Amino acid sequence: MNPLPSHPPGDGSTPNGAAGSTAAAAGNLPTFSPLYQQIKALITQSLQSGEWKPGELIPSEVELAARFKVSQGTVRKAIDELAAENLVMRRQGKGTFVSTHHEERAHFRFLRLMPDTGVPHHPDNRILDVRRQSAPAEVAQLLSLKSGDAVIYIKRLMSFDGAPTILEELWLPGAIFKGLTAERLDQYKGPMYGLFESEFGTRMIRASEKIRAVGADPAAAELLGVAEGTPLLCAERVSFTYGDKAVELRRGLYLTAHHHYQNDLS
Amino acid sequence: MNPLPSHPPGDGSTPNGAAGSTAAAAGNLPTFSPLYQQIKALITQSLQSGEWKPGELIPSEVELAARFKVSQGTVRKAIDELAAENLVMRRQGKGTFVSTHHEERAHFRFLRLMPDTGVPHHPDNRILDVRRQSAPAEVAQLLSLKSGDAVIYIKRLMSFDGAPTILEELWLPGAIFKGLTAERLDQYKGPMYGLFESEFGTRMIRASEKIRAVGADPAAAELLGVAEGTPLLCAERVSFTYGDKAVELRRGLYLTAHHHYQNDLS
DNA sequence: GAGTGGTCTAGACCACCCG
DNA sequence: GGGTGGTCTAGACCACTCG
Incomplete structure (x- = not known):
């Protein structure tokens, strides 16, 4: 002491x-x-x-x-x-x-997709898939897991004003997020990081993103309601909690027809 | 005093x-x-x-x-x-x-495109066009100029290890950057912001970017050596000097086949 | 050794919030 | 009125750099 x-x-x-x-x-x-x-x-x-x-x-x-x-x-x-x-x-x-991630102020710290016109607001959230699986090699490496460790895989589609705009896949260490189901994700209101913080005691404090432009593959194209090959923004994010421990891998595809990724260099 | x-x-x-x-x-x-x-x-x-x-x-x-x-x-x-x-x-x-922008340390504060593998390094720079023109309406608005004010327009292509990767267009207020020519841009070694600072007394201190995914138009496709419609990252940047005065508009197209835009959320 | 930024302390007072 | 963070001061000492 x-x-x-x-x-x-x-x-x-x-x-x-x-x-x-x-x-x-x-x-x-x-x-x-x-x-x-x-x-x-x-x-x-x-x-x-x-x-x-x-x-x-x-x-x-x-x-x-x-x-x-x-x-x-x-x-x-x-x-x-x-x-x-x-x-x-x-x-x-x-x-x-x-x-805490349960504040308006914090919500847009990690969600950088802004509408080209109008005020930023929260998207609707539709969970497409939740499953427990063995971590693919690339995922295991980025999350500092042993190859074969369990991860929770989540796929979801987010819409602004009814327009599908974000298609996201997430991988979470199974050991930390034990018991995370589609039901709990569906029931929960507010940002996903709020749920992680409240229900699993894991608070995201930092993230690193790599952004690329890609063409929509058939599956993404259909879900986002665009033609195959449509240019999409691809953001691959690794999130960290205390002690620089990686606890989330997220790959998002953003439709940037009426939105943009906002970044301030300072 | x-x-x-x-x-x-x-x-x-x-x-x-x-x-x-x-x-x-x-x-x-x-x-x-x-x-x-x-x-x-x-x-x-x-x-x-x-x-x-x-x-x-x-x-x-x-x-x-x-x-x-x-x-x-x-x-x-x-x-x-x-x-x-x-x-x-x-x-x-x-x-x-x-x-000052004349330091290794400062160079990558505004250049966020990193190679997927290997260490970051500086691209080669080829000036394609420099001209003085009347500011288009959109440019004038973003730079807080009166419609019709003179601007310097610059177009350049940047390559990493011989591979064309960045195609950029810049618009600068003509009043500030009087006398900026292709020759001076070509002769100058180092980052463009270093030249702005040394030769024109204007130091960029902050920038705001909006990023989208777009398909390569015919002109961009040829310059970057890719097929028309190839997904490219499009970054529109407004830079500011002291007093939050906008002094640069820049639109960059980034080929993200072997590079990515690095962003840290913290 | 002299000068610079960096740390640490102690004490006073101010702006703000709440009961 | 009492508690909290926020500002300001003054003085001592430490770490670093350079001549």
């Missing part, structure tokens, strides 16, 4: 005593780690372990400072970074909350 | 006296602006005016603190945000430098 020595500005103790700079004598790597980074890691642990659940209020800065025996400023800097990474949300006068 | 009052912690002056909270009596809007935001705006002004040029060292934090009559911590927070926005780069022990 108290892995950190205190460092009053002028005391005689060794600053950064726990930071690793002395411990790395053999490795010859500096591995200096500031105090606030260590605090950040401790807070992240509590987030990951579920001590504070998505949507909940975490202890105040002064409280955390007391717990970790550091100044409020140090806790503040740690939380600043967590807020910048969207793991946590600050609200002045109220406190700091664990981020 | 001294638009800011000083705010010692315990003095009797009115804190945030220049922040606008009192000045907005009629408008009823809070419009409270912290000191460090005002400092940030002042530093940004100096960047925009060219007082410190891309690649140059800006004054040290203590020096700026003295100039603006605030504490180093306040200057620090201002620079922190500028560094987060890539306007400035900090280097411990050396100082803070104005960001």
Whole structure:
């Protein structure tokens, strides 16, 4: 509970005593780690372990400072970074909350397909297939699974204003998403990441996408109601939870006749 | 030179006296602006005016603190945000430098097309056309120009390892890029944004892209060496300089047979 | 050794929210 | 009025760079 020595500005103790700079004598790597980074890691642990659940209020800065025996400023800097990474949300006068996918604000962080005209809104969702299967080699590799491990395969079609626009396939590690069925997916309202977070305790915090242009194959063409060969945007996404652990592979085909993938470079 | 009052912690002056909270009596809007935001705006002004040029060292934090009559911590927070926005780069022990597009590090911030295998590298560049013309209506609107204003039109083909992969069209405000010719584009080595920055004093700091899948038209198909109708990624980019001023419209067609558009959602 | 950014602390006060 | 995050200051020390 108290892995950190205190460092009053002028005391005689060794600053950064726990930071690793002395411990790395053999490795010859500096591995200096500031105090606030260590605090950040401790807070992240509590987030990951579920001590504070998505949507909940975490202890105040002064409280955390007391717990970790550091100044409020140090806790503040740690939380600043967590807020910048969207793991946590600050609200002045109220406190700091664990981020959740159950908010309007979060919904369009991972859904980047916007209508060319009009305001963004949520698509209708039709589940086409859900099954448990042995992970194909490529999927296993991208999800860091052993070849042959079980995965849940999901296929779904999403429509904006009745117009089929997104055809998606997902692969999820079977060990984590045990018991995920078409019924539960159908019943659930709101974004799929909200369900993952609430029902399976797995929160997506980061994703990496590779985007290509492809021609619609016969199956996709029929489902999306376009001619075979119609150019589609293909987005292959790997999502990660705490600790950079891959927990989702998703391949989406986007019809971009009246929508576009929005990206801001900054 | 001294638009800011000083705010010692315990003095009797009115804190945030220049922040606008009192000045907005009629408008009823809070419009409270912290000191460090005002400092940030002042530093940004100096960047925009060219007082410190891309690649140059800006004054040290203590020096700026003295100039603006605030504490180093306040200057620090201002620079922190500028560094987060890539306007400035900090280097411990050396100082803070104005960001420039003349660095390896910056080159792939706006070029997101990566090879499916192997390490990212720079494409060869072949200028196909450069001309001065009257801005088409759509271009004028996106660049906030008056319909009929002059624009520079550029068409170029980029190849990776000899394979044509990117076909791009650009529209630049004629008033800013006066004297831009095919020769200067051909002679210039390195990224185009580097030339814009060095030769025309206009630094791109942000861009917004809309991405679609399209079929190759006959002209594009021939230049890229593919069949007509081949699916291509179409990225329409509007770039901005200081003050959110649009200064470039770019439409790129990407052949994604052996490359992909890389995007990280975080 | 001098100068720079980076960390850490302590304390004061402000803006915001709620009971 | 009391609690929360947000701002601002001042001072000390650390890590890094360079002459």
